[in-house]
Amino acid sequence: MKSALFNRLSVLIYSITLFFNLYGSQTECLAKPAPESSGGFGYQALKINNRFVDQKIFSEERNRFFRRSKANPAMMYKSEEERMDLVLENVIDRVVVEDFLLNRSGIRITPDETRAYIKQYIRPHCPSPEEFASYLHKQRYNNEQDLHKEIKLYLTKTTYFVKLAKEAGQTIPHQELDSLFSKHVDDNRFVVTRQIVISDLDSIKAQELVHDLYRQCGSGADFSALAAQYSSDEQARSAGGLNRLISRFDFDSVTANRIFSAQPGEVLSPVKHGLHYLLIKVEKFISTSHPKTEFTDMQLLKKFGDSELYKKWLTEQKSKTSISITDPALNVYRLYRSGQYDKAGALYEKLYLKHHKEFHLKRAIESFEKAGKTDQQLRLAQRGITAYPEDLTYHLTKAECMYRQGQISEARALLQDIELRSRDNLYITDLLAKTRAKLGIAK
Known part of the structure; x- marks a missing residue:
């Protein structure tokens, strides 16, 4: 149980x-x-x-x-x-x-x-x-x-x-x-019981048996002897009735109220529980409440x-404690979220070079952009183009950086090339429009 x-x-x-x-x-x-x-x-x-x-x-x-x-x-x-x-x-x-x-x-x-x-x-x-x-x-x-x-x-x-x-x-x-x-107190009140388990809930024979056992208990029959002879549960037969601790949470509220209102030594009328009938004898009440x-x-x-x-x-307490985050993957986000974008960008780049996860590369580019480090942003955008040539976001970043550095004609040409390559890509088309608007470039 x-x-x-x-x-x-x-x-x-x-x-x-x-x-x-x-x-x-x-x-x-x-x-x-x-x-x-x-x-x-x-x-x-x-x-x-x-x-x-x-x-x-x-x-x-x-x-x-x-x-x-x-x-x-x-x-x-x-x-x-x-x-x-x-x-x-x-x-x-x-x-x-x-x-x-x-x-x-x-x-x-x-x-x-x-x-x-x-x-x-x-x-x-x-x-x-x-x-x-x-x-x-x-x-x-x-x-x-x-x-x-x-x-x-x-x-x-x-x-x-x-x-x-x-x-x-x-x-x-x-x-x-x-x-x-x-x-x-209610939640921590329990009943020690002995139980006879009768299987086959829908069987007329099982219904007749459990009610007959209940009548025998009422006439003074020994509960343990009946359990040893008739219980469907092997453990119950060998132990003279399953010795179980019951809480209010083990049964529906109506059945729980019946059990917790009984007196020690009382045998309750048959209870339907799951696929079985239970004949429950209340032994004693215990409490584990504080x-x-x-x-x-x-x-x-x-x-x-x-x-x-x-x-x-x-x-x-934390201010009095020496706390050092030694895992770069955990430390880098703290640098990023605290606005230390230059340090975060450098650490994201190191993580990318070590683990080759594209997420770290994109975060490095984003961090350097927030730090105003256009040179670093451009360098990493080119790395992204080399590693992931089909991802046009790196091309967009490169074009934006070039434009900000004064390479106007080269940037415009790259934006035009991106437009031609992204006609069927609504996401890139939207980013392209936003980039042009940010730079003040007419289409």
Whole structure:
């Protein structure tokens, strides 16, 4: 019943990721020396306090970014450079925050505190070793130790930032807090059950059997013995009824209300679920909700994370941190977007010569144009003509540069040649008209 397990875990995950992204960040941020054969996105791309950021952080943040952005139409219109720059910013923010919290915040979370949190709030959701292993895999942990690292980081974040929020006078309105806490309690209330599974939902025989079993339970029959004899599920037969933890999210609202309104020891009338009938015996109720004081801190953490106070704090920490972007492909866009067009053009050209990606060549030409470096623009336009002779945009750039340098007749002749070659190309025809208008040339 893995889907039910992950429905329950979604409640847990939400409850402890209200502000910072906790799961998927188990990697130590600052890398140990990597082998020379390493490469790929994020490899030796960023230094924080003179140490390279682990490449896995880039991979984790990129994956998280695209998961969050799938439903955001605005991201579809951003270039790959813009998207990777946003990923880079997320990496920088994460490393700066985590490095501060774990090394300079003065907060020390003990192993006992970490184990106690896991025992109280995570283990009840996955009581069996198999469910716990599935949980670790689902959350992309390599092992249980990774989970311990994350809980330690979460508790450190909560302790430090909630203190800042309270010192700044941040509060949650009582009515809002009461409503949120009531939902939190409901979402984290679970039922331990035993279940008999009867397959063949549409079979008259199956319907008669499950109702007969229900009547026998009402007459005092042993539930485990009936499960061992009649359940369609092999696990249920061997265990005397499937021992399952149920949340409100595992069933429709009507069925969930029936289960959560039952008394321990009560056997509910047959329930249709998927392709089966279920006979459910309520064993006991458990709760993994946080005390209201802790829940209040969780909400303060979220509020603080959305506040200008946090942005100011993060900006201050970044100003005190040595940050060096060592990957030219990531650094060049920052030069470009900050208006350092001359430097950006030179770096785009280097990237083109190294990787032979036409995008870098076009960006170099664009950068030098914005920098007013006509000579460099003309030189690269000629390189483009040589490498991509059918792309008339390079010819247009060359003609424009020549005209600006005073080679009027040569430029006019080139524009005329472009006009003849682009009669069936509306895009080039439009660019040609715009170029002539920009230069003040009549057709």
